[in-house]
Amino acid sequence: MTTETYVVAYEGDDDDSKTLDYAMASAKKAGAKIYLVHILEWSPYSFLTPTEIEERTMRRKEELARAKEVIIDPALAKVTAAGLEAEGVIKYGSVVELVAETATSVGASMIFVGRSGSNSISSRVFGSVPLGLAQIAPVPTVIVP
Amino acid sequence: MNFKSAFLAAPGLAFLASAAQASIDETINTAVGAATGPFVSFIFSPFPGTSFPWIVMWLVIAATIFTLYFGFIQFRAFPHSIALVAGKYSDPNDAGEVSHFQALATALSGTVGLGNIAGVAVAVSIGGPGATFWMILAGLMGMASKFTECTLGVKYRNEYENGTVSGGPMYYLSKGLSAQGKAGLGKVLAILFSIFCVLGSLGGGNMFQANQAHAQITNIVGDYPGWITGVIFAAIVFAVIVGGLQSIAQVTEKIVPLMAVIYCGAALIIILMNIDKLGWAFGQIFSGAFTGLGIAGGLVGALIQGFKRAAFSNEAGVGSAAIAHSAVKTKEPITEGFVSLLEPFIDTVVICTMTALVIVITGVMTIDPDTGLYVWDEAAGRIATVDNASGVALTSAAFGSTISWFPFILAIAVILFAFSTMISWSYYGLKAWTYMFGEGKSKELTFKVIFCIFVVIGAAMNLGPVIDFSDAAIFAMALVNIFGLYFLMPIVKAELTSYLSRLKSGEIKKFA
Numbered sequence A: 001m002t003t004e005t006y007v008v009a010y011e012g013d014d015d016d017s018k019t020l021d022y023a024m025a026s027a028k029k030a031g032a033k034i035y036l037v038h039i040l041e042w043s044p045y046s047f048l049t050p051t052e053i054e055e056r057t058m059r060r061k062e063e064l065a066r067a068k069e070v071i072i073d074p075a076l077a078k079v080t081a082a083g084l085e086a087e088g089v090i091k092y093g094s095v096v097e098l099v100a101e102t103a104t105s106v107g108a109s110m111i112f113v114g115r116s117g118s119n120s121i122s123s124r125v126f127g128s129v130p131l132g133l134a135q136i137a138p139v140p141t142v143i144v145p
Numbered sequence B: 001m002n003f004k005s006a007f008l009a010a011p012g013l014a015f016l017a018s019a020a021q022a023s024i025d026e027t028i029n030t031a032v033g034a035a036t037g038p039f040v041s042f043i044f045s046p047f048p049g050t051s052f053p054w055i056v057m058w059l060v061i062a063a064t065i066f067t068l069y070f071g072f073i074q075f076r077a078f079p080h081s082i083a084l085v086a087g088k089y090s091d092p093n094d095a096g097e098v099s100h101f102q103a104l105a106t107a108l109s110g111t112v113g114l115g116n117i118a119g120v121a122v123a124v125s126i127g128g129p130g131a132t133f134w135m136i137l138a139g140l141m142g143m144a145s146k147f148t149e150c151t152l153g154v155k156y157r158n159e160y161e162n163g164t165v166s167g168g169p170m171y172y173l174s175k176g177l178s179a180q181g182k183a184g185l186g187k188v189l190a191i192l193f194s195i196f197c198v199l200g201s202l203g204g205g206n207m208f209q210a211n212q213a214h215a216q217i218t219n220i221v222g223d224y225p226g227w228i229t230g231v232i233f234a235a236i237v238f239a240v241i242v243g244g245l246q247s248i249a250q251v252t253e254k255i256v257p258l259m260a261v262i263y264c265g266a267a268l269i270i271i272l273m274n275i276d277k278l279g280w281a282f283g284q285i286f287s288g289a290f291t292g293l294g295i296a297g298g299l300v301g302a303l304i305q306g307f308k309r310a311a312f313s314n315e316a317g318v319g320s321a322a323i324a325h326s327a328v329k330t331k332e333p334i335t336e337g338f339v340s341l342l343e344p345f346i347d348t349v350v351i352c353t354m355t356a357l358v359i360v361i362t363g364v365m366t367i368d369p370d371t372g373l374y375v376w377d378e379a380a381g382r383i384a385t386v387d388n389a390s391g392v393a394l395t396s397a398a399f400g401s402t403i404s405w406f407p408f409i410l411a412i413a414v415i416l417f418a419f420s421t422m423i424s425w426s427y428y429g430l431k432a433w434t435y436m437f438g439e440g441k442s443k444e445l446t447f448k449v450i451f452c453i454f455v456v457i458g459a460a461m462n463l464g465p466v467i468d469f470s471d472a473a474i475f476a477m478a479l480v481n482i483f484g485l486y487f488l489m490p491i492v493k494a495e496l497t498s499y500l501s502r503l504k505s506g507e508i509k510k511f512a
Helices: A014-030 A050-081 A095-105 A121-126 A129-136 B002-009 B012-044 B054-069 B078-085 B100-111 B114-127 B130-155 B169-179 B183-221 B226-241 B246-273 B275-294 B298-314 B320-325 B333-340 B342-361 B392-400 B406-437 B441-460 B464-505
Strands: A005-009 A033-041 A086-093 A110-114 A141-144
Touching (some): A005 A095, A014 A050, A033 A095, A050 A086, A050 B100, A050 B406, A086 A095, A095 A110, A095 A129, A129 A141, B012 B464, B054 B130, B054 B298, B054 B464, B078 B100, B078 B333, B078 B342, B100 B246, B100 B320, B100 B333, B100 B342, B114 B130, B114 B183, B114 B298, B114 B342, B114 B392, B114 B406, B130 B169, B130 B320, B130 B342, B130 B464, B169 B183, B169 B320, B169 B406, B169 B464, B183 B226, B183 B406, B183 B441, B226 B406, B226 B441, B246 B275, B246 B342, B246 B392, B246 B406, B298 B342, B320 B333, B320 B406, B333 B342, B333 B464, B342 B392, B392 B406, B406 B441
Parallel strands (some): A005 A033, A110 A141
């Protein structure tokens, strides 16, 4: 009987695989369900060339299909193989905002996020995903090193 | 002029090369001039007894009719347009698709350019400060033309199975008029539009830009053969449009808005530094608009210059923006019309006015201390200026008089604006080309290669008649486009009425 939902911010790299393992272990203990969130970074205020504008719908379809096939589906398979209930979603926008938003909309009790990338220069200047979540997450958030 | 100085200065081989080039120029000029002369003089011919080109009147009358027909939509819908651009009505589930903001920014980068910098200087120095008033008025009216054409651009676009879209006047002219039982007329107008669009894209959207960019570069680094600039520019354009190196264009698309912001910022700083003169400057603009301030052309001169500048700068009614706007993700074509009406506002009412204010406030146009009126330079046919500057040089002098290093930034801005205008027009030309010859890799490549060759020709040669012809072609686009718009405007009206009533009833709702 699933009672809780754990949201996992999932980019699909090696560090995230560790994050997912940790979230799965925790979910098993708590009998929780895993909800994978994969965000394709996108700003409606970025600048595009006329050709990019024309091809945008096509590219978006391709990007979504690729993210589903290469990132979300294998991860979902891994979670369900471990005997856990799992769902996944792919969204466009700002990672931090959308992970927090999804956590609220699915009524999650916890967010799991990897620390990956938080050592780069740009993340030090502009803030990384875990740092951003630390500020706006609506529920307790686990940062997996 | 460039050729003369190069001719005199270059020894040996360069002498022969420039002599040969000059003769090639002459040959082409004579040939093209003879063939296209009647068409060019027809498009730009003035009303009898005036110097007012009828094509400018054609654009202004259309803008006025659309303004009245849609009940001053540009003012009524202005706040809603801002809300649309801010994404307040965008479905979050459509994230990752082209936003209204992106369509607007891309269309703007095709229109903001040399006209805003050089053209305004020409208008104000010939028509006096009063030209600014008429320019703003024409800009405000032009918003209704953009609204009409861009709504139709989205409504009648072609959406293909793979998700790509093609739109623009050629599609709404043929499909829209065919739905009204005028298929033949629609087809003829669409083909005419496409022909003019291809010619305009190669000329005003390409050769003219390459030519002006080269002129700017030689201003900084000194004179050198134009084909070098041409080949470099052509290589970059080739990498973008043929090689698919969109990253280069993306960089430009990012820098161009930044440049526009820096330009307006610098203008604002200059205006604030001279805030005590702002009231006087507006006084000059208003009184000049109705009295001419003793300038040779008087009221009519100011009006012609102002209208002309607005029409040349924001391209409202030309139909080019409808091509750029048609790819946006929206279920309501009218929303793109609302968004596009911001374009003449930003281009003409904001940016062009900034340029005009800086030129008036900084006093680079000579005023007679006794009469308080501008000194007319009979020989140059305009107001006397500091260092006898005109065009870009006058704007540059005005900014430079307060911010000494700004002319360098301005030169870079002109080059980047030229590049982004070329990228936009290469796309407009390509869409018209594929409309006529069909879509397909080899057909597209043919146009793209031709486009790149014309970059080199434009930068290397001083082809007055060719450029005149391409300018005429851009305005011929407006001739065909507006003619079609008169038939199609009831369709836009129906869309508008339906949308506004659903907005009022709450059926169309805000997401944010």
